[in-house]
Each structure stands twice: as C-alpha cells, then as structure tokens.
Amino acid sequence: MKNFSPKILVVGTGAIGSLYGAKLAQAGAEVSVLCRSDYELVKKQGISVKSHWGDLHFTPKEVLREVSEYKEKADFILVATKVLPDVSVPYLIRPAMSQNTSVILIQNGIFIEKEIAEAFPNNNLISTIAFVDVIKDGAGSIIHAGDGRLTFGNYRNPNAEKIEQLIALCNKVEMPCKYVEDIQLERWKKLLWNASFNPISVIAGGLNTKEILDNILVKNLVRDVMYEVALLAKAQGYEISTDFIDDTISLTHTRKSPARTSMLLDFEAGRKMEVGAILGNVLEFAKEKSIATPYLSTLHALISCY
Amino acid sequence: MKNFSPKILVVGTGAIGSLYGAKLAQAGAEVSVLCRSDYELVKKQGISVKSHWGDLHFTPKEVLREVSEYKEKADFILVATKVLPDVSVPYLIRPAMSQNTSVILIQNGIFIEKEIAEAFPNNNLISTIAFVDVIKDGAGSIIHAGDGRLTFGNYRNPNAEKIEQLIALCNKVEMPCKYVEDIQLERWKKLLWNASFNPISVIAGGLNTKEILDNILVKNLVRDVMYEVALLAKAQGYEISTDFIDDTISLTHTRKSPARTSMLLDFEAGRKMEVGAILGNVLEFAKEKSIATPYLSTLHALISCY
Numbered sequence: 001m002k003n004f005s006p007k008i009l010v011v012g013t014g015a016i017g018s019l020y021g022a023k024l025a026q027a028g029a030e031v032s033v034l035c036r037s038d039y040e041l042v043k044k045q046g047i048s049v050k051s052h053w054g055d056l057h058f059t060p061k062e063v064l065r066e067v068s069e070y071k072e073k074a075d076f077i078l079v080a081t082k083v084l085p086d087v088s089v090p091y092l093i094r095p096a097m098s099q100n101t102s103v104i105l106i107q108n109g110i111f112i113e114k115e116i117a118e119a120f121p122n123n124n125l126i127s128t129i130a131f132v133d134v135i136k137d138g139a140g141s142i143i144h145a146g147d148g149r150l151t152f153g154n155y156r157n158p159n160a161e162k163i164e165q166l167i168a169l170c171n172k173v174e175m176p177c178k179y180v181e182d183i184q185l186e187r188w189k190k191l192l193w194n195a196s197f198n199p200i201s202v203i204a205g206g207l208n209t210k211e212i213l214d215n216i217l218v219k220n221l222v223r224d225v226m227y228e229v230a231l232l233a234k235a236q237g238y239e240i241s242t243d244f245i246d247d248t249i250s251l252t253h254t255r256k257s258p259a260r261t262s263m264l265l266d267f268e269a270g271r272k273m274e275v276g277a278i279l280g281n282v283l284e285f286a287k288e289k290s291i292a293t294p295y296l297s298t299l300h301a302l303i304s305c306y
Numbered sequence: 307m308k309n310f311s312p313k314i315l316v317v318g319t320g321a322i323g324s325l326y327g328a329k330l331a332q333a334g335a336e337v338s339v340l341c342r343s344d345y346e347l348v349k350k351q352g353i354s355v356k357s358h359w360g361d362l363h364f365t366p367k368e369v370l371r372e373v374s375e376y377k378e379k380a381d382f383i384l385v386a387t388k389v390l391p392d393v394s395v396p397y398l399i400r401p402a403m404s405q406n407t408s409v410i411l412i413q414n415g416i417f418i419e420k421e422i423a424e425a426f427p428n429n430n431l432i433s434t435i436a437f438v439d440v441i442k443d444g445a446g447s448i449i450h451a452g453d454g455r456l457t458f459g460n461y462r463n464p465n466a467e468k469i470e471q472l473i474a475l476c477n478k479v480e481m482p483c484k485y486v487e488d489i490q491l492e493r494w495k496k497l498l499w500n501a502s503f504n505p506i507s508v509i510a511g512g513l514n515t516k517e518i519l520d521n522i523l524v525k526n527l528v529r530d531v532m533y534e535v536a537l538l539a540k541a542q543g544y545e546i547s548t549d550f551i552d553d554t555i556s557l558t559h560t561r562k563s564p565a566r567t568s569m570l571l572d573f574e575a576g577r578k579m580e581v582g583a584i585l586g587n588v589l590e591f592a593k594e595k596s597i598a599t600p601y602l603s604t605l606h607a608l609i610s611c612y
Binding site for chain 2: 200203204205207215217218220221224294295297298299300301302304305306
C-alpha cells in the first residue's frame with residue numbers, strides 16, 4: 001500500500017461522520033472535519049466516541065468552519081451529511097475537490113449519488129452504506145451502540161487503489177467492511193428496511209421495531225411495503241427474493257434491542273427527516289416507470305404531515 | 307297520523323342520542339333514555355341542548371340505568387351507541403323489544419345492521435345516517451354546532467306507517483330528514499368520507515379537514531381511499547361516480563368551519579374509536595370479494611396503533 005496515511009476530510013460531522021472519521025484517524029489517516037454547529041467545542045476538545053468497539057478520543061487534524069479553509073488536497077472526502085433538500089453536497093465540497101479526490105458517500109436512501117456524480121463527473125465516487133446504531137448525545141460526543149459495518153461500492157469511475165486503501169484502513173482497526181460489485185442492489189435491499197420501518201415508526205405514533213412487528217396488522221403492512229420496494233427494484237433489474245424480505249423482517253423482530261429508526265429519532269428531536277432520500281426519490285422512479293405504489297405513496301403522504 | 311305521541315326509548319345518550327331524543331320529545335313523543343354514566347345528573351336536571359336550531363331543554367319521560375327498568379312497550383328504540391366490539395346492541399335492547407318495536411339505528415359505518423337484524427329477525431329496522439356536528443360538552447349538556455339531517459331507510463321488514471310517523475315528528479319541529487329506498491347506497495357514500503378523513507385525521511398527527519386537504523399529497527391520498535371504497539361499493543352493486551367523489555372532497559375543503567372528525571375527537575378524549583364500523587367491516591367484505599385494498603389496509607394497520 002503506497003499511502004497508509006491518506007488525507008481525509010469529513011463533511012457532516014454528526015454521529016456517522018464522527019464515528020467513521022474517528023476510526024479512520026485511529027487507523028492512521030489524516031482526518032480533518034467540517035464542523036459548523038459544534039466548531040468551538042470540537043476544536044478545543046475533539047470528539048469523544050463511546051463505542052462497543054472500544055471507546056476512543058478523536059482529535060481531528062484540522063477543524064473547519066468552511067470547506068474553503070481546508071489547506072490540503074483531500075485523497076478522500078467522506079460525506080456523511082443528512083440527505084435534505086436544503087443541503088447541496090456538491091456546493092459544500094467543491095472547494096476541497098481535486099482531480100484525485102475520491103468521494104465516499106455514506107448516506108441513507110436511494111438515487112442519492114446522482115447529484116454528486118453529475119457535479120464531479122471525473123471523480124471516483126464510492127457509494128457506501130453503513131449498518132450502524134450510533135447517536136450524537138451532545139456536542140463533540142457520540143455513542144456507538146451497535147453494528148457498524150460499511151459496504152463500499154464504486155458508483156462512478158472505479159479506482160481499485162482507493163478501495164484497497166479504504167479497506168486496508170478498516171482492517172487495521174478491525175472495523176467490519178465489505179466491497180461489493182453492485183452497490184445499487186445493496187441500496188435497494190437497505191431501502192426495503194428504510195422505506196417501511198422509518199416512516200411507520202413515526203406515523204404509528206412513535207414505535208420501535210419490536211412494537212411495530214408485534215402488531216400483526218402493521219407487520220403485514222411492513223411486508224407489503226417491502227414487496228412494493230422489491231417490485232421497483234425489479235424494474236431496475238434487481239431481484240430481491242421473498243425469502244430475503246421474510247428474513248429481513250424476522251431478523252429485525254428478534255434482534256436483542258429493538259431499534260428506534262433514524263426518522264423517529266430525527267422527528268423526536270425536532271430535526272428534519274430524510275423523507276426525500278427514503279421515499280421521495282423512489283416514488284419519482286416509480287412514476288417514471290408507471291408503477292403503482294399505493295403503500296409507499298400512503299406513507300409518503302402521511303409522513304409529510306410530520 | 308294515528309299516533310303522534312309514540313313511545314321512544316333512546317339507548318346511548320351521548321351527543322347524538324341526546325340531540326335527537328330532545329328533538330323528538332319536542333315534537334311530542336314520549337322519550338325515555340338509557341343513561342348510565344350521567345344517570346344522577348340527567349334524572350335531576352334533564353339534558354341541556356345548545357343548538358343552531360334553537361336551544362332547548364330535554365326532560366326525558368323516564369331516565370333508566372338499565373333497559374329492563376323500562377315499563378312501557380317502546381314504539382321505537384333509537385340506538386345511538388358507538389359501534390364498538392364490547393357493545394352488544396341486541397343484548398342491550400332485548401328487554402324493551404316487543405313485536406311492534408321499530409329499531410332506529412343511528413350509527414356510523416357500514417354492515418352495522420346485521421347483528422340487530424339477526425337478533426330480531428321480525429322487527430322493523432330503520433337504518434339511519436346522521437349528518438351532524440354535535441358534541442357532548444359535559445354531563446347532561448350537548449352543543450349542536452352544525453348540520454343535523456337524518457336519512458332514513460328500511461333495512462329489514464319495512465313498515466310504511468312507522469316511517470311516516472318518524473317523518474311527521476321531524477317535520478313538526480322542522481328537523482331536516484329524508485327517506486331513501488336504499489340506505490346501503492347512502493352508507494357507502496358516507497363511508498367514502500368516514501373511511502378516509504377519520505383515520506387520516508388521527509394518523510397524520512391530529513389534523514382537521516382543511517389541514518388534511520391543504521396538503522396536496524394527503525388530498526391525493528383521500529381521493530385514492532375514496533376510489534377504493536367506491537370499488538368495493540361497486541362489488542355490492544352500488545355505483546359511485548368520480549364526480550361524486552370530487553364533489554365530496556371539494557365541499558369538505560370549502561366548508562366554512564373545518565371539521566375535526568369523530569375519530570379524532572374520540573382519540574383526543576382517550577375514548578375508543580369506531581375502527582371496526584368504519585374500516586374493519588369493509589375490509590372483511592373486501593376479503594370475501596378478494597378485492598385488494600392497499601389504501602384502506604394501510605390506514606387500518608396504522609390506526610390500530612392508536
């Protein structure tokens with residue numbers, strides 16, 4: 001490996017960005033962070049990470065208020081902002097982008113890579129899915145309670161060396177990760193879960209995954225939503241089996257600690273929810289393909305009231 | 307008219323039962339009431355009715371704790387209980403039923419007459435729909451803010467004389483009413499409204515009709531639910547036009563004072579909601595007919611969490 005100390009800029013230093021920034025720094029990367037709301041505190045104290053992988057303290061190389069302050073050429077820009085209509089990632093990261101910069105996009109939802117791919121058509125774009133239970137419990141402090149595996153895939157302009165570097169860094173700190181040839185299939189699979197549990201958890205009045213699945217009517221609704229997502233995946237050429245759907249439901253039902261979805265956490269904290277990434281985009285796709293989506297449309301309409 | 311002073315027993319002396327009991331008494335009927343929760347107060351003070359038709363005070367002929375205490379032979383039993391799984395109307399009214407007793411069933415929902423028709427197969431059963439905005443604002447006190455028209459139809463064992471008597475009483479106090487040959491069509495039409503606005507008002511977080519229809523996504527959902535109800539009506543031989551659906555939505559949207567649905571009022575007051583009458587029964591019918599109901603099933607699942 002030529003470069004075991006790549007320069008990484010984390011944009012979006014919430015729970016996810018902080019966790020993976022901290023781990024990559026622990027693995028030896030030079031990690032700087034864009035951190036606007038907690039700038040003063042993070043600059044002074046860094047970020048405290050309570051993790052089931054072992055607690056650690058993360059002192060970023062640089063703490064920035066604006067990406068334009070970044071003095072390096074980033075090897076990677078790790079984007080972990082929420083997917084919201086008022087956040088333009090290309091605008092945000094442009095000042096730090098160079099020809100050799102890879103974008104690692106760790107975000108929820110589907111069809112979320114398009115804007116970045118169009119804005120930086122020649123850059124390597126690594127679309128990444130995090131299966132992780134991590135929350136920010138205060139300024140400069142996060143709690144990582146469960147899971148954490150990253151799934152990487154090349155979305156545009158594959159660069160084998162960059163993926164190898166990333167995986168080497170993860171391995172160095174024993175952070176579980178995998179590389180997949182087709183990240184879009186993984187996005188569809190994760191969307192099964194997100195498009196059902198996320199809105200239902202809010203609309204049903206604030207339920208965790210166990211409460212949702214203990215109600216047989218709602219469990220059936222979860223399954224119907226998942227079938228609808230699978231039908232849309234199929235329209236894009238991705239086959240998701242009934243078995244996979246059943247397994248997803250049953251693994252969610254039997255997990256040790258019931259999950260409160262990210263949408264529910266956002267709603268309860270008065271933050272904006274990622275409705276577009278999780279429902280809006282896929283409904284646009286369905287419309288293009290003229291596929292009826294009664295379940296997803298109903299959830300989309302109802303969540304829009306929250 | 308042979309009998310202008312029929313004996314009427316009101317079972318279920320909530321807002322609806324109190325209003326129509328009071329009006330029928332004003333028209334000259336001998337109206338007694340079954341009144342359990344507010345027995346003492348109603349026995350002492352009667353029921354105060356604030357109405358846009360003119361305020362009135364209703365002193366029932368008898369106030370009963372149990373139907374078995376009723377000493378008369380009722381010409382009519384007006385049933386205005388809520389439709390809940392734990393309320394058995396046949397059990398409740400049996401002690402006062404005689405051969406000549408007509409049951410006036412003023413209740414929400416669809417397929418709600420069956421139980422009574424089966425329990426009293428030889429009695430005249432007048433299925434009745436009330437379009438009314440009336441609330442109980444305390445023990446022995448109701449406020450009737452809008453509408454009030456009754457629609458009568460014979461469900462079983464038609465009795466022209468009884469219907470004439472009822473309509474004469476209504477006319478006497480200028481209470482709007484009409485008789486229809488086929489009450490089931492009216493029930494389907496009212497179900498359009500009930501099956502959409504009622505659950506959505508609760509699930510969307512406590513919205514009135516204007517708030518529901520001001521959100522274009524939710525307005526579309528309302529329309530989709532109505533189409534689904536119309537499809538089920540068609541399976542029973544009842545044609546409901548697209549124009550009727552559009553008019554129902556637009557009249558609801560433009561009414562002077564936005565409505566808070568009965569389900570929302572029940573939910574907010576911690577009372578049970580009429581989920582079975584408004585969604586459960588029609589979903590059973592859909593199942594019998596093997597008709598897919600993604601919209602109604604989704605609302606049913608979500609409202610079951612409240």
